[in-house]
Amino acid sequence: MTKELKENLSEVSKKKNQIETILLHMTDGIIAFNMQGRIELINPAATRLLRLIPEDENFEKIFGKLNVDINLEKIIYLENWTSSEEKVTIGDTYVHMHFAPLKNEDDIPTGVIVVIQDITEHVKLNNMRKEFVADVSHELKTPITSIMGYADTLLEDEYDKETQDKFLTVISTEARRMAKLVTDLLSLSRYDNDETRQEKVEFDLGELVKRCQDKVQIEIEKKSQTVECFVTANVPAVYADKDGIERVVLNILTNSIKYTGENGNIKIYVGFVYNDAYIKIIDNGIGIPEEDLTRIFERFYRVDKARTREMGGTGLGLSIAKEILDKNDGSIDIKSKKGEGTEVVIKVPTKK
DSSP states (O other), rough: HHHHHHHHHHHHHHHHHHHHHHHHHHHHEEEETTSSSBBEEEOOOHHHHHHTTTTOOBBBHHHHTTTOOHHHHHHOOTTTTTOEEEEEEETTEEEEEEEEEEEEETSSSSEEEEEEEOOOHHHHHHHHHHHHHHHHHHHEEEEHHHHHHHHHHHHHSOOOOHHHHHHHHHHHHHHHHEEEEEEEHHHHHHHHHHOOOOOOEEEEEHHHHHHHHHHHHHHHHHHOOOOEEOOOTTTTOEEEEEHHHHHHHHHHHHHHHHHHHHHHHEEEEEEEEEEEEEEEEOSSSOOOOOOGGTTTTTTTOOOOOHHHHTTTTTSSSHHHHHHHHHHHHHHEEEEEEEETEEEEEEEEEEOO
């Protein structure tokens, strides 16, 4: 009997240690209260999520401090008639709390258990989704309104050739802008859903950069800018999606040209460090304010919305560039000061 008792006690102790270990390392918070509302059990996650202090030792103090209108007795005795879920904001953290009565083997209430989940990421993603839908709607509505307005005006009356050409130019420009926006949205959607076919090959990054420079040469000459490209000797061939990397380089180079004034200077360096080849593009353009640097890769985020829209930007270029580089195990880093210029560093792996 003594041996059996020892074995039972050992088993109980083992299970107790297992439960304590689980509670200790859980990311969700757990608090168990007795019938009087005093804490019987609490894990570190609950203390952290609710930002509790030693004085918060009972049900009323904890949830009174959080302005949660919930009653211990109602949870225990009116389980089916009372809301058992609450969402609260604590500082910059959003938490979801689920309340349930604790019962013994005879189905008699012995207290209340609260499960606390950190839903900050879910809330942020939901807000980003809402903002994204609103941005898309706005970006499409603006050109559609212009197209409809000018088209209706042309249909309503007779106009001379010069006026007709002017109106049709606006219609064509807005239609192209809308088409570019839809194309960019489709590109992002394909990257998000892993639907893009990436054919990774070895290629010379220096040659690709020079080819990109040739493609935008007309824009460079229009603004009388000086663009110099320096390729460090012995840069190994990179291994990536060639078309994707070309799109990234063209996007960054085009941005530098757009936001650098007449007679401005742009320098391009192609080099190699460790297992990555890099492209560094430095301009002396208008720059980006420090407070905007953390958000420039967000979809539809623009530093100067009116100016970007006027120049034909969709606010998706940098988002697409980052997606492409992420898929190719590369990276992009931007440093800038308002009024002083911008430095963009793109890294691409050289090994399979």
